[in-house]
Amino acid sequence: MFDIPLQVLLGQITIGLVNGCFYAILSLGLALIFGLLNVINFAHGALYMLGAFGVYLAMQKIGVNYWWSLILVPIVVGAFGALIERLLLRRLAGLDHLYSLLFTFGLALVLEGIFRDIYGSAGLPYPTPPQLRGLIDLGFMRLPIYRVWIVGVSLFVCIATWFLIERTRLGSYLRAGTENARMVQALGINVPLMVTFVYALGAGLAAFAGVLAAPIYQVQPLMGSNILIVTFAVVVIGGLGSTAGAIATGLALGVIEGLSKVFYPEISSTIVFIVMAFVLLMRPAGLFGREA
């Protein structure tokens, strides 16, 4: 392992951190939605894809720049999520979670199908915003500024979400709703509104990750389903019970995946699933898990 240049190793670790950030944001959204709605949101990957297409189309069609998109696209996708929850997903509440899973599965197929029909399966490039181009020379390696930006802003969003859930009044309602929604409703809190808000928040977070991903990965219709399956493995490893656990597991697995690309590239597409299998054998409930 000594013949691997430090530059390559560190480069893959930063890529791993970038992917880890996406896993963290996506699994955070999944955990939030599952906690309150009892829905495993299969459309999460499609919402991430919508975020990436959102920033691409905003630039192509109406000339909105990256910075505005970073704020507007998650809001628009979040509103779309709220609409889906209000009009459709709500009707499935109280039924077996199988049905809501299958509903979101269908939704993901429709969304991906529409974009594939219009834009094909090939990737569309999105330019890195001018302010974030270039490299930082650290002496021992050159770090692309955009990767630093992704990691920084993702961690900020993760910590902000953690703060919202664990340290604010609204967060305490959310956590109480996760434990016992009917009791919270009986105490005079508008639970249906909270449910819509949480789905919109999860959708918005997924879209935010999509916007961040657009400049480094190509924008393409199937980008969501690929990352979603890995995120599911991350969720199985970390468990859905803990917010901080979801963030830590996401980042750690991203780095492990990055390292596998350096030492044994053949395994890099399956390493997360292998780790999942090991965790299942050693600790069936997951690293931070409460059994659902």
Add this chain to the structure above:
Amino acid sequence: MRTSLILLIGLLVVGIFAPFTGLYTQFLMKCLALALFAVAFNFFTGNVGLLSIGHAAFFGMGAYMAGYATKAWGFTPELALVVALIVGLVLGLVIGGMAIRRQGIYFAMITLALAQMVYFFCVQAPFTGAEDGLQRIPRRALFGIIDLSDDLAMYAFVLAVVVAVVWGFQRLMEAPFGQVLLAIRDNEPRAISLGYDVQAFKLSAFAMSAAVAGLAGGVKALTLGFAGLPDAHWTQSGSVILMCLLGGLGTPLGPIVGAILVVTLESRLSSLGVVHIGSLSVDLSSKVPIIIGFIFMLCVMLFRKGIVGEIAAVLASAKGRRLSAK
């Protein structure tokens, strides 16, 4: 008369007359292969109540191994199908053994993740032919005697396999084994307190389901002469879920009806191609995933019991009314 016997006779009669109604034998065989896959999936998810999103792994690997055994080792069809069955069984024991450690949604996510791992294995493994897949898989002669290159002979063989499996599964559900599965589905803590080893029952049902899914893959590879990455992709798992949901999950006939509907829909849509509605022209063949997705959402929203399930419910309530009128 037992349901299993009615099914056996009914399917045989319909199956024997089907090729003489002018339907293409190729199309019928594709229906049969996918119906077998749906029956396999339904045996586990319909009766145990845990959703597997990983059945494409068994179907895909079964298709590859049956194809490879025929092409590279010169296996006869029945031996190739045995290979597919065993591959499905072993893979099912491994994946099922891990997945049943967790409940509910985790089970679904684990099966999906492990199946994706199998998919990536298929992308890289030397024997799968990567993007090209295994093409022009020969059919050879059944037991080395009966030539199956004729479509009608192949159809008869496949029909026999499918009817035998459907009958076998239904008999199993009528036996104590099946009743215990239903008890676990309906009230797991009670089944545990009655002394049943719930995990062992779940795992054996999963392994049987996986074995037959592998068999279905083998049947598909032999009938269509092709095995490839789409067979192992997660969209194939989604497709089999849709078949069962549309036909009626947990009903003996539902998966077959659903499979026929989905295969018909896909082949009709892609053969229709571009359709002109007024001044609007729509290319239907590229819209298959969108339409499939919409059917998914409609099914879940409007008729969750599926076609066979809804009909059965209507019949049952009519019977109930008659009885109360007496």
